[in-house]
Amino acid sequence: MKVRYLFIILLIGIASCESSEPKQVTAVEITENPLDVLTKKISADSSDAFLFHERSRIYLFDNQIENSLADINRALQLNGKVPLFFLTLAEIYLHMGQTDGCNLALQKAAELDPTNSIPYFRLSELNLLLKDYTTAMMYADRSLAVNVVNPDAHFAKGLIFLAKQDTANAIREFQFSLDQREDFIEPMLQLGIIYTNQRNPLAEAYLNKAIKTYPDLHKARYQLALYLQDNNQIENALKHYDTLLMQVPDNKYVLFNLGYLNLVYLNKAEEAVKFFDEVLIQDPNYVDALYNKGRALEELGHYLNAREVYTEVLRREENHALSIEALNRLDRRR
Numbered sequence: 001m002k003v004r005y006l007f008i009i010l011l012i013g014i015a016s017c018e019s020s021e022p023k024q025v026t027a028v029e030i031t032e033n034p035l036d037v038l039t040k041k042i043s044a045d046s047s048d049a050f051l052f053h054e055r056s057r058i059y060l061f062d063n064q065i066e067n068s069l070a071d072i073n074r075a076l077q078l079n080g081k082v083p084l085f086f087l088t089l090a091e092i093y094l095h096m097g098q099t100d101g102c103n104l105a106l107q108k109a110a111e112l113d114p115t116n117s118i119p120y121f122r123l124s125e126l127n128l129l130l131k132d133y134t135t136a137m138m139y140a141d142r143s144l145a146v147n148v149v150n151p152d153a154h155f156a157k158g159l160i161f162l163a164k165q166d167t168a169n170a171i172r173e174f175q176f177s178l179d180q181r182e183d184f185i186e187p188m189l190q191l192g193i194i195y196t197n198q199r200n201p202l203a204e205a206y207l208n209k210a211i212k213t214y215p216d217l218h219k220a221r222y223q224l225a226l227y228l229q230d231n232n233q234i235e236n237a238l239k240h241y242d243t244l245l246m247q248v249p250d251n252k253y254v255l256f257n258l259g260y261l262n263l264v265y266l267n268k269a270e271e272a273v274k275f276f277d278e279v280l281i282q283d284p285n286y287v288d289a290l291y292n293k294g295r296a297l298e299e300l301g302h303y304l305n306a307r308e309v310y311t312e313v314l315r316r317e318e319n320h321a322l323s324i325e326a327l328n329r330l331d332r333r334r
Contacts, residue, residue: 241258
């Protein structure tokens with residue numbers, strides 16, 4: 001049983017190299033915290049709406065939602081005619097899960113500046129999230145009517161078509177999006193996923209492009225490894241999984257697929273058990289990993305241990321067909 005999750009892992013790597021030679025410090029540069037700088041500016045001039053907006057954005061980035069909302073509301077009290085303020089308010093409401101407030105804020109931003117494509121694009125995104133695909137498409141088209149060079153709106157349309165299972169039009173819109181912004185990673189990934197599911201070699205081309213453009217983007221490399229695995233390019237798939245294992249050693253999906261490849265393709269059941277055990281450390285409720293551990297133990301001839309594992313799978317998932325079949329198989333060995 002394969003697991004096909006597209007995972008998103010954001011890592012910031014900090015590498016430092018220091019010489020053993022003594023260094024002379026000639027100057028010390030002290031950079032003040034931007035939040036402190038803004039707070040001082042606001043103390044000096046509390047009538048500047050843009051200062052409150054700027055601080056609201058910093059609070060939002062730091063996930064300090066209440067402070068962010070307080071500052072954007074103060075900015076709007078001082079100047080309620082700035083579309084940008086309503087875009088930020090909409091973003092805050094979305095973080096809070098208040099979709100009605102988000103919708104009203106975006107509508108106000110569009111009303112204040114009908115020539116700005118961004119409020120319409122974000123209204124499209126919001127309605128896509130709410131699964132109102134007709135309204136989402138209307139706003140995406142309105143965004144494109146305002147600005148024809150609009151890769152975000154084309155991407156939104158691609159997602160809408162994909163949600164409606166219209167793959168051909170989704171591919172077209174994702175390609176339009178890439179034509180307008182060649183380094184736009186999301187349509188690259190979506191095309192890679194679509195072509196992976198179709199077992200189309202174009203998947204490899206798009207995913208390699210994504211990796212080349214963003215070498216540290218783990219989800220692109222993972223998707224490429226999946227494509228190679230599904231197309232029996234096991235050696236190449238392993239290379240990408242090994243790279244991922246160095247970058248994200250605790251990722252359960254990477255560990256699971258390495259276990260699966262060792263079990264099914266490499267006939268290394270003992271190695272597979274190790275990988276499945278690592279998965280279960282990360283997620284004790286990962287039933288597929290538990291079942292495949294049982295398979296590996298069975299391959300090793302550890303039938304009693306395998307039986308215990310299959311029985312545990314059925315405790316967690318009563319009708320797990322493969323475990324029932326495995327226990328019946330073990331019974332026939334008696």
